[in-house]
Amino acid sequence: MANLIETQDLVKVYNSGDVKVVALNGISLTIDAGGLVAVMGPSGSGKSTLMNILGCLDKPTTGKYFLEGIDIGGLDRDQLAHIRNRKIGFVFQTFNLLARTSALENVELPLIYSGVSTGKRRETAMDALHSVGLSGREDHCPNQLSGGEQQRVAIARALVNFPAIILADEPTGNLDTKSSYEIISIFQKLNIENEITVIIVTHEPDIAAFTRRNIIFRDGKVTEDKIAQKNTSACPGAMR
Amino acid sequence: MFFLSSLKIAFRAIRVQRMRSALTMLGIIIGVGTVIIIINAGSGAKSQIAKQIAGIGSNLLMVFPGSTSSGGVRMGAGTKSTLCIGDAEAIKEACPSVKLVAPTWGGTAHLVFGNQNWSTSVTGTIPDMFQIRNWTLAFGFLFNQRDINTAAKVCILGQIVVENLLGDIDPIGQVIRINKIPFTVIGVLDKKGSSSYGRDQDDSIYVPLSTAQKRLFSTHIPGLVRTIMVQAKSLELMFEAEKEINALLMQRHHIQSGQEKDFTVRNLTEIMSIAQKTANIMSVLLLTIAMISLVVGGIGIMNIMLVSVTERTREIGIRMAVGGRSKDILMQFLIEAIILSLFGGLLGMVLGITACKVIAAVIKWPIPISWEALLLAFVFTGSIGVFFGFYPANKASKLNPIDALRYE
Numbered sequence: 001m002a003n004l005i006e007t008q009d010l011v012k013v014y015n016s017g018d019v020k021v022v023a024l025n026g027i028s029l030t031i032d033a034g035g036l037v038a039v040m041g042p043s044g045s046g047k048s049t050l051m052n053i054l055g056c057l058d059k060p061t062t063g064k065y066f067l068e069g070i071d072i073g074g075l076d077r078d079q080l081a082h083i084r085n086r087k088i089g090f091v092f093q094t095f096n097l098l099a100r101t102s103a104l105e106n107v108e109l110p111l112i113y114s115g116v117s118t119g120k121r122r123e124t125a126m127d128a129l130h131s132v133g134l135s136g137r138e139d140h141c142p143n144q145l146s147g148g149e150q151q152r153v154a155i156a157r158a159l160v161n162f163p164a165i166i167l168a169d170e171p172t173g174n175l176d177t178k179s180s181y182e183i184i185s186i187f188q189k190l191n192i193e194n195e196i197t198v199i200i201v202t203h204e205p206d207i208a209a210f211t212r213r214n215i216i217f218r219d220g221k222v223t224e225d226k227i228a229q230k231n232t233s234a235c236p237g238a239m240r
Numbered sequence: 241m242f243f244l245s246s247l248k249i250a251f252r253a254i255r256v257q258r259m260r261s262a263l264t265m266l267g268i269i270i271g272v273g274t275v276i277i278i279i280n281a282g283s284g285a286k287s288q289i290a291k292q293i294a295g296i297g298s299n300l301l302m303v304f305p306g307s308t309s310s311g312g313v314r315m316g317a318g319t320k321s322t323l324c325i326g327d328a329e330a331i332k333e334a335c336p337s338v339k340l341v342a343p344t345w346g347g348t349a350h351l352v353f354g355n356q357n358w359s360t361s362v363t364g365t366i367p368d369m370f371q372i373r374n375w376t377l378a379f380g381f382l383f384n385q386r387d388i389n390t391a392a393k394v395c396i397l398g399q400i401v402v403e404n405l406l407g408d409i410d411p412i413g414q415v416i417r418i419n420k421i422p423f424t425v426i427g428v429l430d431k432k433g434s435s436s437y438g439r440d441q442d443d444s445i446y447v448p449l450s451t452a453q454k455r456l457f458s459t460h461i462p463g464l465v466r467t468i469m470v471q472a473k474s475l476e477l478m479f480e481a482e483k484e485i486n487a488l489l490m491q492r493h494h495i496q497s498g499q500e501k502d503f504t505v506r507n508l509t510e511i512m513s514i515a516q517k518t519a520n521i522m523s524v525l526l527l528t529i530a531m532i533s534l535v536v537g538g539i540g541i542m543n544i545m546l547v548s549v550t551e552r553t554r555e556i557g558i559r560m561a562v563g564g565r566s567k568d569i570l571m572q573f574l575i576e577a578i579i580l581s582l583f584g585g586l587l588g589m590v591l592g593i594t595a596c597k598v599i600a601a602v603i604k605w606p607i608p609i610s611w612e613a614l615l616l617a618f619v620f621t622g623s624i625g626v627f628f629g630f631y632p633a634n635k636a637s638k639l640n641p642i643d644a645l646r647y648e
Contacts, residue, residue: 052642055561057560057561057641057642057645058641058642077565077566078565078566078567081560081563081564081565081566082563082565084560084561084562084563085562085563086563090561090562092645096554096557096558096561096645097558098555098558100256101252109558109559109562110562110563112245113559113562113563113564113565113568114563118244157562161563
């Protein structure tokens with residue numbers, strides 16, 4: 001399998017006042033296309049920082065990051081926006097949906113920025129909502145939806161542009177166990193059926209257990225990188 | 241197509257914050273409304289003044305008799321009869337800056353026609369007066385020198401007199417009685433409207449000077465006149481003409497310099513042009529204030545947009561995360577500012593036009609709505625939107641996506 005993501009010695013240093021915080025301290029890893037990866041580690045271990053860099057939201061202090069062989073460090077703001085729009089879908093712990101905006105319009109958002117016509121946009125967004133099991137809820141605003149449903153709207157938004165990667169930063173952090181399992185089963189389904197690479201940041205071992213590869217962080221370094229022996233499905237129906 | 245989406249997004253943002261948007265627009269509404277009222281009412285006032293200047297006659301000087309004094313109590317100007325036809329003729333002949341001269345003599349008389357009656361002012365004069373005052377006839381013709389020589393019993397009516405006395409009857413050739421003396425109507429003047437001091441100029445009639453002096457309001461000294469209207473050859477020569485008349489009349493009335501004059505020369509055109517200048521100055525002053533209020537309105541929009549950018553930092557972050565480029569974000573906020581100001585501008589125009597109509601109805605001046613002024617206001621408010629919207633919009637577009645997403 002081709003290297004979808006390759007990082008070489010990523011270092012990220014935050015200057016907060018006089019104190020320098022090293023969030024990433026030389027991260028070199030590769031992630032293959034089609035992977036289902038969990039990034040684990042305690043708070044402050046640098047996993048969210050890595051996600052932001054992988055998602056082209058942030059740039060490393062030093063080191064290189066190649067996405068599909070493209071050196072991200074050499075791109076400008078608009079080119080990064082284009083990559084985020086076409087290749088990457090984000091799912092956040094706090095959902096980050098637009099308030100007072102319907103589920104459908106939230107899902108349409110990436111399509112607006114990729115210049116899809118109104119009719120096609122609507123159709124694609126409805127399909128995405130359907131695939132996360134939210135058909136019929138498209139006119140609801142985020143405050144009329146449960147946490148699990150909001151996260152599913154966010155996933156629909158992430159996948160609506162058919163990205164290569166979905167980056168999920170603690171997607172189940174604000175959800176109960178049942179909703180968490182639903183969300184993870186959607187990720188598994190997307191990974192298997194749509195062949196989207198899914199990278200999940202979590203510190204819950206039971207969530208990580210549903211993935212095929214676990215990367216464990218501590219103090220800005222990878223301390224463990226293991227392939228899971230057995231891949232369990234969060235949802236019996238999605239089991240192969 | 242993307243522009244349409246931006247438009248939709250902007251409209252939604254405005255709708256969601258209805259109250260705040262309305263208050264933001266208020267500055268622009270008041271500013272544009274004021275500009276439109278001032279431009280239109282100002283041009284209405286100016287044309288009204290111009291019309292009155294034309295009505296009193298161009299380059300007009302009026303010579304009034306001096307005041308009487310009885311036992312040290314001096315009465316007002318015109319209370320003494322010191323001017324005569326001879327003075328008028330002398331002015332015309334001896335003053336090189338003078339073009340036309342018309343003496344008048346008159347009073348109030350009672351008119352009767354059939355079973356109708358009416359009281360009005362009757363002025364005896366010569367045909368030159370109509371030329372001096374730029375008055376034209378609607379029907380009929382003016383009296384001529386022969387009518388003056390023979391003190392003919394002919395008269396020219398103002399429109400109000402025609403309405404009240406004759407109604408729908410064709411006035412030309414009708415015989416009306418002025419203080420019981422029969423007069424033939426030979427002409428009717430065009431409508432002139434009220435004068436600047438509120439008198440209805442159409443409520444009067446005109447007869448030959450000699451007729452007024454001999455048949456209607458007999459003078460205790462023959463040839464006495466009440467006023468002498470003088471038209472200078474040009475606006476520049478008015479002061480010259482005034483000086484010449486003063487010198488001539490002082491000589492004719494045997495008044496030494498330093499002694500009190502028994503006549504007064506008034507420059508009416510000057511008074512009116514001062515009124516026009518005042519109106520212009522007021523317009524400029526009010527327009528300045530209106531412009532200031534427009535700029536303040538624009539700053540209001542900028543202020544609200546800055547607050548909006550801060551409040552919606554997270555939204556901006558989300559938009560950037562899903563692929564919104566800097567220029568997309570810039571457009572979104574810029575369009576929002578432009579919509580706010582243009583919409584405010586439109587409401588301001590409605591307000592301004594309505595106010596103009598109300599003012600026109602109340603003060604009975606025609607206030608023409610100038611479409612150029614409306615277009616100007618529209619373009620101006622649009623520019624305000626761009627100008628004051630750009631800074632906040634630019635600020636939003638320059639946000640770092642990750643910082644914007646993390647913003648609490």
